[in-house]
Amino acid sequence: MFLLNLIISINQVAAGELKSNWRWITEPSIEICPDSSITVNDVVDYLSYWQKRNVYVDITSISEVEYCDLTKLNVIQLSDHRDFDRSRYHAMTNVKWYYHGEKNKDTTYLIKRVHVQIPDSLIYEDAVILHEIGHALGLGHSNDSIMQPTH
Numbered sequence: 020m021f022l023l024n025l026i027i028s029i030n031q032v033a034a035g036e037l038k039s040n041w042r043w044i045t046e047p048s049i050e051i052c053p054d055s056s057i058t059v060n061d062v063v064d065y066l067s068y069w070q071k072r073n074v075y076v077d078i079t080s081i082s083e084v085e086y087c088d089l090t091k092l093n094v095i096q097l098s099d100h101r102d103f104d105r106s107r108y109h110a111m112t113n114v115k116w117y118y119h120g121e122k123n124k125d126t127t128y129l130i131k132r133v134h135v136q137i138p139d140s141l142i143y144e145d146a147v148i149l150h151e152i153g154h155a156l157g158l159g160h161s162n163d164s165i166m167q168p169t170h
C-alpha cells in the first residue's frame with residue numbers, strides 16, 4: 020500500500036446546465052478506503068472529466084489509506100457499499116455541510132466532508148461514478164446528462 024496525498028482545489032463551477040449546490044472552502048483531500056476497488060488512476064480520470072466540463076480541480080497528489088476515519092473533516096472518502104438501500108440506489112454520496120446566517124436563495128452551503136459509496140459491482144459504470152464524484156465536488160442535480168437525478 021502506498022501513500023500519496025490528493026489535494027483538490029475547486030475554484031469555480033461553470034454556468035450552464037451544471038448547478039453548484041455546495042462549496043468547499045478548504046482544499047479537501049481524497050481518500051480511497053481499503054474496501055474500494057477504485058484506483059488512484061481511476062480517480063484522476065474522473066476528476067479530469069469534470070475538469071474538461073469546467074469544474075476546476077487542481078490535483079497535486081493522491082491518497083490510498085489503510086483506514087477511513089469517517090469523522091475526519093475536509094476529506095472526500097471513497098468506499099465500497101456500506102449502508103444504503105441497494106434496491107433503491109446504485110451508489111450513495113453523503114455531503115456534510117453547514118452555512119452561516121439565514122437560509123435564503125443565495126445561501127452558500129459549505130462542505131465539511133463527503134462520503135461516497137460506490138459498490139465494487141459498479142466499477143465500470145462510469146456515468147454513476149462521475150455523478151457521485153460530481154456531488155463530492157459540490158454539484159447538485161440538474162438537467163445535465165451526468166447530473167440528472169436518475170443516477
Ligand SMILES: [Zn+2]
Nearest residue numbers: 150160168170
Ligand atoms: Zn445524485
